[in-house]
Structures are given as C-alpha cells and as structure tokens.
Amino acid sequence: MQHVRYALAVSALLTAAGAAAQVQPPPAGNPPAPAPAPQAAPPATASPTESVPYGAGLKVNLSPDGSKYFRIINWHQVWTRYNRNNTGSQHVAGDPQDNTFDVGLRRSRVLLYAQLNPRFLIVTHFGINNQNAVSGGVGIGDPGKKPQLFVHEAMVEYKVFKYLNIGAGLHYQNGISRMTRASTLNFLAYDAPISNWPTIEKIDQFARWMGIYAKGRIGKFDYAVSMNDPYATSQTATPATLPTNVADYNPRNSHKTYQGYFAYEFLDQEANLLPYQVGSYLGTKRVFNIGAGFLFNKDAMFSRPNALPNTLPQDPFTLPYKTHNLGILSADVFFDTPLNKDAGTAFTAYGVYYNYNFGPNYVRNIGLLNPSTAGGSAAIPGAGTLRGNAYPVVGTGSALYGQAGYLLPKNVLGEKARLQPYAAWQHGRYEGLDAIGAKNVNVYDLGANVLLDGHNAKLTLNYRARPDYSNPQDINYRPEVTLQTMIFL
Incomplete structure (x- = not known):
C-alpha cells in the first residue's frame, strides 16, 4: 500500500505540472455600458503568446559589436525519489531501511564564461552535487x-589559428x-x-x-x-589491503x-566553443555524428x-605486486533530427561501446545520490559496498x-x-563478475520529459529497474522512481 501512495504522489506532481502548463484565457469582463457619445475603442487585451526562445540567455555585451561579453548560467536539478534499497542497506548506521x-x-x-574577443x-564553473x-x-x-x-572547471583558452x-x-x-x-543541461x-x-x-x-x-x-x-596530471588517489591502499589478484588505483602513480x-559530423555542425555535448536538440538541428575516443x-x-604471508612486513610495498596500465577505448554514434516541422516532432538516439582495462578483476560499485550510508553487502571483491x-x-x-527518445x-x-x-539500456560485462560466477549487468530506464520551456524548465519522470548484486548468484531487480525538477537560466 505504501508503494501505491508513492506512485500516486509522483503522478499527481506530474499531472499538476502539465495542468499548470496549459494556456489560461484571460478572465471574462463585463461589457462597457453604452456611452452617450462615440468614444475611441479601448485597447485590445493582449492574448497569450508562445514563449520567446531563450537564445543567448543571461549574456552581457561589453562592446557594441558583441565581441567582448560574459555569460552566466545557473541551474538546479532536484530529485524526488522512491527507491527500493539493496539487501541489508541502512539509512544511517543501525537504522535498516528496506x-x-x-x-x-x-x-x-x-x-560563467567570457571572451575578450574571439x-x-x-571559463569558471562551480557548484555542488549529490x-x-x-x-x-x-x-x-x-x-x-x-x-x-x-570548482568544477577553471580554464583559459587561446585560438592559435x-x-x-x-x-x-x-x-x-x-x-x-x-x-x-556531456552537458548536464540537456540530457x-x-x-x-x-x-x-x-x-x-x-x-x-x-570528471574534470x-x-x-x-x-x-x-x-x-x-x-x-x-x-x-592524474590526481593522487587511494592513499590508504597498499599491496596488503588488496584482495588477491584484484586491481585498484595505484597510490604511487605519477x-x-x-x-x-x-568525431565526424555528417549533417549539421554543432557548436564547439565549450566542451559540453548536447543530449537532445528537440528538433532544432539535424545531427548525425560518429565518434571514437581513448584514455x-x-x-x-x-x-x-599472491596470497598474503602469515606475517606482514613493516612496509607493505615490499610485498610482491604488479602495476597495470589503465586503457579505455570507445566508439559511438549520435543521431538527432526533426521529423515533422509543422507538428514539431523529433527523434533522438545515441549508442556507445566502451572497452575498459583497469587491471585484473577490477569492478566498481556506484549509486547515484545514494540514499543509504551504511549496510549492504561486499559480495564483489574490491568493488565497494552494495548499499542503497x-x-x-x-x-x-x-x-x-543506448538511449532513444521521441x-x-x-x-x-x-x-x-x-x-x-x-x-x-545499460549493459556491462566485467571480468570481476565472471570470476565469481555473477551475471552480466543490465539496467533499464523508461521515462518522459515534460518540457515547460525547452530544456530550460522541465520535469522528468523516470522508472529504473536496477540489479541488486548483494547475492551475485541470485540477482534481484529493484525499482527506482525519480521525479527530476530542473530549471536553468
């Protein structure tokens, strides 16, 4: 019954947003009384008009020709969410929560970004997350x-030619x-x-x-x-803290x-002043790109x-260990096109393949905006706790x-x-899961954007079916229902 109340609450929020988006006619007024003499007609009441496109947004020109300017972008993404937690999760330590x-x-x-001239x-970018x-x-x-x-970004750039x-x-x-x-403004x-x-x-x-x-x-x-320069990481990790034959980030990496x-752009070219790639153009461009990358x-x-000896040395780095190169390759394709300009319909699709090499049996568990801070199992060696x-x-x-939208x-x-x-749909096949006889990773998302003013003001309702690997040999799927409210200016 509790799940039903959550679903009804989320549905009510989305319905209210849709209703608020409808055009409301101006209230009807009483007709003016007859005048004894002809009078000029009163000015017509302004009728509702379509929203003006956002364009350059909060942009301030510092020169008459606009070659010197600065622009400010501000955004918030708020999640209201129901989550069925992984087995054994705790809200805080000692507080189990299903x-x-x-x-x-x-x-x-x-x-904030600015140009003295082209x-x-x-670029300056700061904020919080999660x-x-x-x-x-x-x-x-x-x-x-x-x-x-x-600070997320603080960079300067010069155009050589x-x-x-x-x-x-x-x-x-x-x-x-x-x-x-990816730009996080237009997923x-x-x-x-x-x-x-x-x-x-x-x-x-x-990711910077x-x-x-x-x-x-x-x-x-x-x-x-x-x-x-790679950031120093895993400073508490030593050969003694690692599971046998399971890689982790090297604390002595310099x-x-x-x-x-x-990328090759077959149709319309995209802006590349800033690095942020658009997720959906909402029918304003015809884009077909193929790309490839590496790290x-x-x-x-x-x-x-090898297994740990019975007696650990004073310096754990005297234990035998191996170093491994980190190598990643990818290939992807992006397609976005208007379908019927009169009706305003459009189609967006994106697909990507990654090949990861982190060393033997490396796996990493991650939970977005994780609602649990304790509990959960550690069923996958070296991967972290499966809480929340x-x-x-x-x-x-x-x-x-892969993703597609209409x-x-x-x-x-x-x-x-x-x-x-x-x-x-997200799919992962990882060596560390194969080593313990676990199934491949599959995550399914189904949702809808309610675009109140394009990507500048929108609601997104998403249902996710997520695997719970608390018992890797018997995986259960847990539901997440998320309502994201987003505005950017």
Missing part, C-alpha cells in the same frame, strides 16, 4: 549538511566518448549512466582534469586531445594521462598476485549504453508544454 522516499540535490551549479576564452539528508555534506557529525562548494585552439587549467575537454563530454534521459565517466572521483576531479588540451575543427572533423575524442594512463593500477542503489557500473571488460506533437500537452518519452 526502501526510501527522499528529496535530494543532484546538481546545483553556476557557470581569440580568448575564460546532497541529500544523510550524505553529500561536510558538517561535523552531520554528514548531509553544508556540502562543499568546489582557424583549426587549433589550446587551453589549460581544470578542464572538461575529455576523451573517450561524446557522453564523457535526453534523466541522467548519465556514469559508465561514461569511468574514472570519476578517482584520478580526476568529478588538470592539464593542457588542444581542440579544433577541420571541415566536418572535430577533435579534442589532452595531457593531464605518469601523465592522455585522452582524446574525434591512457601508464601504471595507473596495481594488484597483488549501488550496482557494478564500471570494471575491466566492456560496456554498452518528441511528441505540439498539441499533446497544449501550447505551453511538450512531451518527450524515452527509453535507455
């Missing part, structure tokens, strides 16, 4: 409070895939699969890198390459990370091939992700709102 109904901040960001670009009542904060003794406001721009700083000019460079689905950011918060800073990059476009060929992404970091991983909504997201092996005709929700249903 399911959760919560509200959280998935993202809260500010982005040759110079500066705060709910029990996690995401830095309050002493209160883990959900006062989240850390941190027509085909080459170079930049440096904390940047998002990522390699691997289109979705590794088709409610969020990314996270397999697109396979090193997130390990050797990068929330400290280094130098080069980008450009030659005809219909678009490219971005970078060389970066080799540069190299990455790149290359390489020498000796980024390490493992211990976590499941194996990346690992040595391969992954597939923008319905303009009149489905009235003149002021649009409806865009979508479906997505």
Whole structure:
C-alpha cells in the first residue's frame, strides 16, 4: 500500500505540472455600458503568446559589436525519489531501511564564461552535487549538511589559428566518448549512466582534469586531445589491503594521462566553443555524428598476485605486486533530427561501446545520490559496498549504453508544454563478475520529459529497474522512481 501512495504522489506532481502548463484565457469582463457619445475603442487585451526562445540567455555585451561579453548560467536539478534499497542497506548506521522516499540535490551549479574577443576564452564553473539528508555534506557529525562548494572547471583558452585552439587549467575537454563530454543541461534521459565517466572521483576531479588540451575543427572533423596530471588517489591502499589478484588505483602513480575524442559530423555542425555535448536538440538541428575516443594512463593500477604471508612486513610495498596500465577505448554514434516541422516532432538516439582495462578483476560499485550510508553487502571483491542503489557500473571488460527518445506533437500537452518519452539500456560485462560466477549487468530506464520551456524548465519522470548484486548468484531487480525538477537560466 505504501508503494501505491508513492506512485500516486509522483503522478499527481506530474499531472499538476502539465495542468499548470496549459494556456489560461484571460478572465471574462463585463461589457462597457453604452456611452452617450462615440468614444475611441479601448485597447485590445493582449492574448497569450508562445514563449520567446531563450537564445543567448543571461549574456552581457561589453562592446557594441558583441565581441567582448560574459555569460552566466545557473541551474538546479532536484530529485524526488522512491527507491527500493539493496539487501541489508541502512539509512544511517543501525537504522535498516528496506526502501526510501527522499528529496535530494543532484546538481546545483553556476557557470560563467567570457571572451575578450574571439581569440580568448575564460571559463569558471562551480557548484555542488549529490546532497541529500544523510550524505553529500561536510558538517561535523552531520554528514548531509553544508556540502562543499568546489570548482568544477577553471580554464583559459587561446585560438592559435582557424583549426587549433589550446587551453589549460581544470578542464572538461575529455576523451573517450561524446557522453564523457556531456552537458548536464540537456540530457535526453534523466541522467548519465556514469559508465561514461569511468574514472570519476578517482584520478580526476568529478570528471574534470588538470592539464593542457588542444581542440579544433577541420571541415566536418572535430577533435579534442589532452595531457593531464592524474590526481593522487587511494592513499590508504597498499599491496596488503588488496584482495588477491584484484586491481585498484595505484597510490604511487605519477605518469601523465592522455585522452582524446574525434568525431565526424555528417549533417549539421554543432557548436564547439565549450566542451559540453548536447543530449537532445528537440528538433532544432539535424545531427548525425560518429565518434571514437581513448584514455591512457601508464601504471595507473596495481594488484597483488599472491596470497598474503602469515606475517606482514613493516612496509607493505615490499610485498610482491604488479602495476597495470589503465586503457579505455570507445566508439559511438549520435543521431538527432526533426521529423515533422509543422507538428514539431523529433527523434533522438545515441549508442556507445566502451572497452575498459583497469587491471585484473577490477569492478566498481556506484549509486547515484545514494540514499543509504551504511549496510549492504561486499559480495564483489574490491568493488565497494552494495548499499542503497549501488550496482557494478564500471570494471575491466566492456560496456554498452543506448538511449532513444521521441518528441511528441505540439498539441499533446497544449501550447505551453511538450512531451518527450524515452527509453535507455545499460549493459556491462566485467571480468570481476565472471570470476565469481555473477551475471552480466543490465539496467533499464523508461521515462518522459515534460518540457515547460525547452530544456530550460522541465520535469522528468523516470522508472529504473536496477540489479541488486548483494547475492551475485541470485540477482534481484529493484525499482527506482525519480521525479527530476530542473530549471536553468
């Protein structure tokens, strides 16, 4: 009965949003009394009009010709969610919780960029992510409070000539895939699969890198390459803390990370001033791109091939261990096109393949905006705890992700709102799961965007069927229902 109440509450929120989006006629007034003498007709009451396109948004020109300007973008993504937790999950330590109904901040960001002229670009991006009542904060003794406001990007760029721009700083000019460079403002689905950011918060800073990059476009060929310093990570890890023959990030990694992404644009060309790739154009462009990318970091991983001795040495790094290169390859395709311009219909599809090499049997569990802070099993060696909504997201092996959406005709929700249903599928086949006899990973998403003002104001309702690997030989699927409310200016 409790699940039914949650479903009714979410449905009521979406219905109310759709109703609010309908055009309301002005209230009828009484006709004026007859005048004894002819009078000028009163001015006509303004009728409702369609929303003006957002265009350049909060942009301030600093020169008459607009060559000098700055722009501010601010957005919040709020999740209202019901989640059936993984087996053994605890809201906080000692508080078992089979399911959760919560509200959280998935993202809260500010982005500023400016150009002195078309040759110079500066970008500053800061904000918070993944705060709910029990996690995401830095309050002493209160883990959900006062989240850390941190810099996502701080980069400068110079245009060398027509085909080459170079930049440096904390940047998002990522390699691997289109979705590794995704804009979080215009997703088709409610969020990314996270397999697109396979090193997130390990050797990068929330999918950003400290280094130098080069980008450009030659005809219909678009490219971005970078060389970066990997962030120091896993400083408590030693050969003694590793499961036998299971890799982890090497705490003594000082080799540069190299990455790149290359795409050929068959139809309309996309903007490439900023690195953020659009998830859905809502029928405003005809885009068909194929791309490929890579990431390489020498000796980024390490493992211990033998069992631990009965007596550990004083320095655990005197134990025999191996280092492994981290290598990732990808190939993807993106297609977005209007179908009927009069009706406003459009179709969007994206598919990507990843090949990951993190060293032997590496698997990593991740749970987005995890509602649990304790409990859960550790059934997959070295992968972390399967609490809350976590499941194996990346690992040595391969992954597939695909999504498709259809923008319905303009009149489905009235003149002021649009409806865009979508479906997505994530698949992972990882060496570490094969080693313990577990099945491959499959995650299914089905949802719809209610676009109140394009991507600038929208509601997204998503149903997810997620595998619970608490018992890897007997996997059960758990439901998640998420209502995302998003506005960006």
